[in-house]
Amino acid sequence: MSSPGADPARRRVTSTDVAREAGVSRATVSYVLNRDSRQSIPETTRQKVLDASARLGYRPYGPARLLRGARSSVVLMLTQGLEHASDFVATGIITSLGAALRQHGLHLVWQLGAEECDTAIDLAPAVVLTSVPDGDPLIDELSEQFSVPVRSAFPHLDAFLAASAAAQVEHLVARGRQRLAYAAPSRPELGATAAIRHRAADAAAAAAGIPLPHRFEVPDDRAAAGAALRAELAAHPELDGICAFNDEVAFTVLAAAADCGIVVPSQIAVIGVDNHPLGPLTIPALSTVESDVTEFVTQFAAHVAQLAAGEAAEPPLLPDQAHAVPRAST
Numbered sequence: 001m002s003s004p005g006a007d008p009a010r011r012r013v014t015s016t017d018v019a020r021e022a023g024v025s026r027a028t029v030s031y032v033l034n035r036d037s038r039q040s041i042p043e044t045t046r047q048k049v050l051d052a053s054a055r056l057g058y059r060p061y062g063p064a065r066l067l068r069g070a071r072s073s074v075v076l077m078l079t080q081g082l083e084h085a086s087d088f089v090a091t092g093i094i095t096s097l098g099a100a101l102r103q104h105g106l107h108l109v110w111q112l113g114a115e116e117c118d119t120a121i122d123l124a125p126a127v128v129l130t131s132v133p134d135g136d137p138l139i140d141e142l143s144e145q146f147s148v149p150v151r152s153a154f155p156h157l158d159a160f161l162a163a164s165a166a167a168q169v170e171h172l173v174a175r176g177r178q179r180l181a182y183a184a185p186s187r188p189e190l191g192a193t194a195a196i197r198h199r200a201a202d203a204a205a206a207a208a209g210i211p212l213p214h215r216f217e218v219p220d221d222r223a224a225a226g227a228a229l230r231a232e233l234a235a236h237p238e239l240d241g242i243c244a245f246n247d248e249v250a251f252t253v254l255a256a257a258a259d260c261g262i263v264v265p266s267q268i269a270v271i272g273v274d275n276h277p278l279g280p281l282t283i284p285a286l287s288t289v290e291s292d293v294t295e296f297v298t299q300f301a302a303h304v305a306q307l308a309a310g311e312a313a314e315p316p317l318l319p320d321q322a323h324a325v326p327r328a329s330t
Contacts, residue, residue, distance in 0.1 A: 013058045022052035033058075075101055075304055076125035077110040077153065078142070088246070088274050090131060093293055094153065100301035106308060126308035129153040149307040153300075156317035160291060161193055162200035163322040164273040167289045168243040169204035169213070171324035177241035177269050180205060180213040181232060183253050185245045186220060194245050197273075201243050218249050218256070225256040233262070240268060241330075247272035247279055247288055254282055254329065269330040273322075284328035291322040 015033070019026045024045060031039040032049040052058075077094055098108035109123060128150045132138050134157070142150040154160070165182075172180060182201050184194045202212045216232045218225050233239055244250035250272030257264050264270050264284055272279065275290040299316035306313040 013056045015058070017056055018049065018052050018058050021056055022048045024049060029053075072124050072126040072308070073106050074123050074125040075106050075108045075127045075129060075308065076123060076146075077108055077129045077131075079110070079112055079131045088248075088276060089293075090154065093297060096293070096297045097153070097301055097304075100297050101304060104301060104305035104308075106301075106305060127151065127304050129304070133157045151304070151307070151315060154318060155300075155315045156320065158196055159320040160318035161196045162203075163291060163320050164289045165197035165200035165243060166204040167322040167324055168271045168273065169201050169208065171271060171287070171289070171326065171330065172241040172243065172269055173205075173208045173210060175241075175265075175269060175330050177330075178210050179236070179238045180210070180241045180243060181236065181239055182213040182215045183218045183242050183244040183249050184215050185249050186217050190245070197243075197245060213243060218244070218252050220252065222252065222255050222259070225252045226259040229253065229256040229262070230260055233260075242268060242270045244270060244272045247274045247276035247286060250286055250288070250329075251276075251278070251282060254284075254286065258283075265328070265330050271324070271330050275325050279325075280327065282329070287327045287330040288325045289322050290325055291319045293319065295319075 015026050015029045018033075019029045022029065022045075028041065028045065029049055031041055032046050033053065077097075079094075094108070094110060098110070101108050106126070109125070125146065125148060128142055128146050128148060129152070130136075130139060130142060130150065131153055134152045134155055136152070139150050139152065169180065180201070182198045184198065198213070198215055205212050214236060216228060218228055242250075242253055244253055250270055253270050254264060257268065257270070262268055270286065272286055272288040273290075275288045276286075279286040279288050296316055296318055303313050303315050
């Protein structure tokens with residue numbers, strides 16, 4: 001009969017268990033799993049230890065490893081200021097980064113809305129990432145708190161944000177649209193990002209030789225959004241294209257257009273940003289813009305691994321190019 005608390009499915013697998021399974025000493029297990037270069041372990045013995053460790057699902061106990069002088073495998077992600085990026089895309093980047101870091105033996109711990117870092121400091125991370133942009137004073141504050149490398153998870157963010165708005169304008173102009181508006185979100189925390197994209201839309205329009213897009217705000221409420229769109233058309237009856245801040249704002253614009261009897265795209269073309277999974281399901285299907293961040297994530301994970309190993313390295317930058325994903329709304 002097992003004693004209380006001795007459920008093997010719940011008990012942490014220890015190095016003693018691995019040693020017993022592999023038929024070697026605990027010291028040998030320690031040498032192999034800690035990759036101690038000072039010890040000469042036969043390859044057959046090393047493989048026996050690794051196989052036993054894998055079979056048992058052994059995971060080193062983090063605090064104990066750090067006390068022995070091992071490097072931390074934790075990369076801490078703090079998301080103060082996530083509103084500076086489009087949350088949908090930022091979340092996707094962070095999630096993909098976590099998977100990429102595992103290829104380097106690192107583990108991403110994501111603390112949402114971290115205003116207090118006391119608990120996070122106890123994790124003893126090797127690297128701290130933050131969602132605030134480069135140059136934000138918070139990066140220096142975090143560096144003092146953690147005494148490890150602190151980096152923005154979104155380097156070159158402004159150019160990344162601007163690229164999407166430029167691609168929107170270029171796509172609409174290619175479709176023959178000349179009189180554009182910029183549909184901004186109503187949430188104040190998105191104001192900084194909206195301003196970056198509006199300026200980029202203005203620059204792209206100027207380069208194309210068309211009037212600059214005028215800005216109007218789209219409330220989250222459907223009825224209020226309809227009223228905002230009617231007012232925009234009353235003030236600018238020549239309007240034939242709308243660049244929305246992101247796909248969520250574009251969804252609201254499509255709903256408002258339907259309520260107002262405005263036919264998209266024959267009367268007004270609408271394009272969003274982010275390639276939201278629901279975009280193909282709207283009526284009409286929403287055209288959008290996206291940037292390929294696959295290469296960035298791979299390179300940034302390698303950069304973080306270098307920092308975790310104590311190596312100085314320049315970070316890769318988010319892409320400053322975006323492309324349209326055309327659908328029925330344009």
